[in-house]
Amino acid sequence: MTEALAGIDLTLGYGGRTVVHGASVTLRMGAVTALVGPNGSGKSTLLRSLARLHHPRSGSVSLEPDQDAFALHPKEFARRVTLLTQSRPTPGGVRVRDVVSYGRHPYRGRFGSGDVEGPGIVERAMRLTGVTAMAERPVDELSGGELQRVWLATCFAQDTGVVLLDEPTTFLDLRYQVETLDLIRELADEHSVAVGVVLHDLDQAAAVADHVVLLSEGAVRATGGPAEVLTSELLTEVYGLRIDVHVDAGGRVRTHPVGRHTTRWHAPQPT
Numbered sequence: 001m002t003e004a005l006a007g008i009d010l011t012l013g014y015g016g017r018t019v020v021h022g023a024s025v026t027l028r029m030g031a032v033t034a035l036v037g038p039n040g041s042g043k044s045t046l047l048r049s050l051a052r053l054h055h056p057r058s059g060s061v062s063l064e065p066d067q068d069a070f071a072l073h074p075k076e077f078a079r080r081v082t083l084l085t086q087s088r089p090t091p092g093g094v095r096v097r098d099v100v101s102y103g104r105h106p107y108r109g110r111f112g113s114g115d116v117e118g119p120g121i122v123e124r125a126m127r128l129t130g131v132t133a134m135a136e137r138p139v140d141e142l143s144g145g146e147l148q149r150v151w152l153a154t155c156f157a158q159d160t161g162v163v164l165l166d167e168p169t170t171f172l173d174l175r176y177q178v179e180t181l182d183l184i185r186e187l188a189d190e191h192s193v194a195v196g197v198v199l200h201d202l203d204q205a206a207a208v209a210d211h212v213v214l215l216s217e218g219a220v221r222a223t224g225g226p227a228e229v230l231t232s233e234l235l236t237e238v239y240g241l242r243i244d245v246h247v248d249a250g251g252r253v254r255t256h257p258v259g260r261h262t263t264r265w266h267a268p269q270p271t
Contacts, residue, residue, distance in 0.1 A: 002029045003064050004194035005050060005081065005162045010059035012045050019045050020218045022059070027162060027194040032184055034205035035198045036230075037215035038239055043198045044086065044166050046215070050196060051083035051164050063162075078106035082158040084151055084165045090140050096150050097135040100126055103157030118157075125156035128183060130176075144171035152180065156187075163187060165197040169204060181208045202243075206230055206253035214238060226253045 005027045012020035020042040027033050027050075035043040048054040050061055052069055061069040063080060072080075082103070091099065103125065104118040126132045129149045134142065139150055148171045155163060165184070169177040185208055187193040199205045205212055205226065212229040214222045216238040222229045230253045235243040242258040 003027075004029045005061070005063055005069070005196070007046065007050050007056075007061050008059055010046065010049055010061070011057045012042070012049055012054055013057055018057070018218065020049075023215070023218070023220050024059075025050070025196070025213050025220070025223075027196045028211075029161070029194050030188050030192040031210040032188050032195040032197065032208055033211045033213060034209035035196065035213045035215060036200075036202060036205050037221075040217075041215040041238075042218040043215055047083070047164050047166055047196060047198050048085075051081060052077060053083070075106045078158065078160075080160050081162040081164065082155045082160045084155045084163075084168055086166045086170065088151060090147065092140045093138050094140075095135065096131055096137055096139055096142075097122065097126070099139050099150055100131070100135075100153045100157050103154040103159075106158065121159055122157050125153040128156055128186075129153040130179065145173055145176055148172055149176060149180075152183070156183075160193075162194045162196070165195065167198050167200060169199070169201065177204070184208050202230055202235070202255045203253070206255070230255060 003026055008024050009022050010020055011018060011022055023042065023046055025033065025046065035047060037043050045054055049056055063069050069077060100122050104115050104122065107115045107118060126135060129152045131149050131153050134146065139147060142150065152168060169180050172180060181204060184195055184197060188195050209226055211223065212226050213220055214229050214234060221238055222234055227247065230245060232243055232245040235245065235255065244256040244258060246254050248254055
């Protein structure tokens, strides 16, 4: 797979505190890379650095072919990489359709001119994320889950080759969590988009990702396919909690954290 975006040996921090230590991650076209790890492990900071929102103390971020991401004009970068952050301010009195149209900003000239394909792409983005029926509603009247889907639509309307998502299933009910994961896979499989996604749910990461990057205390502890990285030994070590892991009949990795009052999980016995 062709490399699309890479962060190499990134050291990142806030003030006098270093929170990411020499981390490297590569996103490839047509593949989903999930960043997982405990709170405070540096997942979101690393993702923000790939999106140029956090300048590294050392290391580099490059876009294929070997372009320094930080040297690109903001509009040029925004035509190639989009980021959905954990939280965004909700504009008052603005329609859903108009918010989704914000994603077309990198393609517009002065006074919003020049984006001939924009309206069709906005309609497609709303259809893909299931927000077409609410297109005329003000976004400040939406539920948290509805608003999250609108922001997803805005990212899809930006129509980039790299999509970065920071906990995109937050606030969504089960149906839309599953649909969001399906959309992520479709971006990679059908549109050859390179997707980098921060997820807290390890089973979601196992279900959607081609590659998993496991972070611990600001460093990359392991990287590889879900079955290589999401092992009981590694997860128990990193999370400080016993986590049982098995592979189900469909070949999917399943995790089971075991707390003091959790019924212990037993692997199904072959029949």
